[in-house]
């Protein structure tokens with residue numbers, strides 16, 4: 290609507306335009322909710338075409354966003370790489386602020402919008418560029434590997450980025466290139482501890498935490514095993530090591546998604562953010578999802594309403610100092626240029642090393 294109101298009607302034209310989405314999400318959304326969401330979905334998709342825009346929807350978006358308006362869906366780096374390849378002039382980031390920054394870093398000529406400027410991240414907020422500069426002074430000559438869940442300013446201070454899917458590979462490759470046996474891996478302490486169990490390379494870690502994954506415990510897993518003895522338990526590597534030790538599989542959101550789609554477990558538990566299971570469930574009708582999960586309050590700031598407002602008013606644009614963007618892009622590009630992993634992107638829980646010391650900064 291021209292006045293910015295989101296009071297759209299559920300007409301037969303809207304029903305027809307959104308029928309395919311409804312078929313996909315109907316197990317996760319009530320008919321009453323759908324009558325409110327479908328008109329917005331139709332209007333957002335119309336606006337995208339009118340403005341030559343695309344929406345990048347992270348795995349932790351709710352299903353009406355993920356399946357309803359997302360042009361590219363997945364993890365943060367996969368989204369940004371897709372965005373860099375597309376012809377659109379505008380990117381709306383249905384995710385948190387560091388993801389929008391990564392998109393801007395990789396797509397400097399596109400306008401990148403985030404629907405809510407307060408969509409932050411406990412992990413990205415745990416470390417600053419100044420912190421990284423001090424760490425480099427303390428450990429001269431050691432390479433700094435930074436998780437993509439960081440600000441552009443932090444990425445700009447580091448040698449190479451990594452994701453939860455390739456962290457082990459990046460650590461080993463950068464150690465080989467620098468000729469060292471220790472690597473600084475920032476900022477997620479639990480990811481660093483879980484990586485350390487997969488490699489002989491010594492890890493120096495920062496005490497950053499994801500507020501969603503740090504709350505899971507081994508006791509949670511034990512309770513789940515008792516209540517759902519047949520369920521396969523998949524954990525994200527941002528969880529504490531004791532959680533991974535108790536799980537059946539550990540991997541990134543992309544690896545979890547592949548596991549469910551390819552192996553079709555009868556019952557599964559995804560130890561991660563709540564919307565992940567909802568979104569995978571829409572594509573895995575034969576699997577029963579047991580749902581202990583934690584909500585990310587930052588991801589949940591993004592809604593159909595503020596995506597619509599972002600598109601309508603071209604807000605809120607994410608900008609990065611060009612000098613920082615160039616250096617951050619180099620760190621991301623070094624990761625992209627690494628040789629493809631020799632083994633699938635998963636954490637080998639059987640071969641994981643025990644009692645591994647990690648030096649905490």
Ligand code: SF4
Pocket residue numbers: 349385409410411412413438499500501502562585586587588
């Ligand atoms: S799920 Fe964790 S890492 Fe992801 S945005 Fe939320 S707080 Fe940050």
